[in-house]
Amino acid sequence: MTQDTAEYAVIGVGSIAEAIVTGLSRSDEPPTILLSPRSRQRTARLAARYPAVRVAADNQAAASGAGTVLLCLRPQDAAETLATLRFRADQRLISVMASVPSAELARLTGPVAEISRAIPATAVAAAGHGFTPVFPGGSAAQRLFDGLGGSMVLGSEQLLDAVSVASATVAAHLAYLQTVSSWLVGQGAGLEDAQRLMASVFAGATAEFADESDFVALARHHATPVGSTSTSNGRCGGRGSSPR
Numbered sequence: 495m496t497q498d499t500a501e502y503a504v505i506g507v508g509s510i511a512e513a514i515v516t517g518l519s520r521s522d523e524p525p526t527i528l529l530s531p532r533s534r535q536r537t538a539r540l541a542a543r544y545p546a547v548r549v550a551a552d553n554q555a556a557a558s559g560a561g562t563v564l565l566c567l568r569p570q571d572a573a574e575t576l577a578t579l580r581f582r583a584d585q586r587l588i589s590v591m592a593s594v595p596s597a598e599l600a601r602l603t604g605p606v607a608e609i610s611r612a613i614p615a616t617a618v619a620a621a622g623h624g625f626t627p628v629f630p631g632g633s634a635a636q637r638l639f640d641g642l643g644g645s646m647v648l649g650s651e652q653l654l655d656a657v658s659v660a661s662a663t664v665a666a667h668l669a670y671l672q673t674v675s676s677w678l679v680g681q682g683a684g685l686e687d688a689q690r691l692m693a694s695v696f697a698g699a700t701a702e703f704a705d706e707s708d709f710v711a712l713a714r715h716h717a718t719p720v721g722s723t724s725t726s727n728g729r730c731g732g733r734g735s736s737p738r
């Protein structure tokens with residue numbers, strides 16, 4: 495007998511869970527969603543904003559309350575948290591947790607109908623803007639993220655882990671922008687102005703990703719021939735000292 499009161503439940507309501515819940519709730523037919531109660535401010539905010547979102551009394555009530563349960567915990571919290579929960583054999587689990595293999599999840603959760611994994615980005619919050627790697631194809635993960643912009647179906651869990659590493663370079667990209675900003679400060683600019691400038695330059699460039707994802711073509715578009723942004727031979731053609 496099913497005890498479902500919602501289509502989806504979420505265990506671990508942090509940044510990525512909020513993005514997924516927001517994307518689902520902004521879709522044309524928002525599903526009902528049950529949230530684990532920790533992270534009170536965030537869960538209250540989501541429940542207040544979206545009528546189909548509710549907060550469960552505790553983790554087990556969330557875990558038992560939906561046919562499909564999203565696991566959005568930090569990897570280091572997964573084992574301890576999942577070990578306290580019981581899942582039914584007819585439930586589907588979608589894990590967005592990096593570096594927790596399906597076999598380990600199966601060991602922690604016991605028998606369930608399906609375990610799938612996904613590596614979403616916060617862009618899924620704007621329903622239609624995500625492009626989410628999922629494994630395996632035809633799973634609950636694919637169905638969910640198809641509705642939030644699209645899925646990149648991967649042929650193996652090993653490739654999913656490689657994609658996860660590639661996606662994590664966004665943090666290095668932001669650190670790079672901070673390095674360039676600091677270099678500009680060293681040249682005499684104010685920190686706030688330097689950061690705003692870099693944000694503006696890169697927001698403009700990344701806005702073009704909606705229509706173009708050939709980075710070589712984009713680099714060409716942004717490089718004035720023989721100008722300071724020229725990238726011919728893979729080298730920056732600017733004069734003066736380079737950011738380190």
Ligand SMILES: NC(=O)c1ccc[n+]([C@@H]2O[C@H](COP(=O)([O-])OP(=O)(O)OC[C@H]3O[C@@H](n4cnc5c(N)ncnc54)[C@H](OP(=O)(O)O)[C@@H]3O)[C@@H](O)[C@H]2O)c1
Nearest residue numbers: 506507508509510532533566567568569571575590591592
């Ligand atoms: N952020 C991203 O862009 C992104 C993208 C793809 C995949 N992921 C993966 O998604 C997972 C979550 O990442 P995140 O950035 O969303 O982390 P996060 O913001 O720290 O969210 C994790 C949430 O889980 C909660 N939590 C911890 N222990 C719990 C428990 N026992 N019961 C219920 N909730 C619990 C945390 O609450 P407290 O803060 O109170 O501890 C926090 O709200 C990670 O495994 C990460 O690899 C993240």
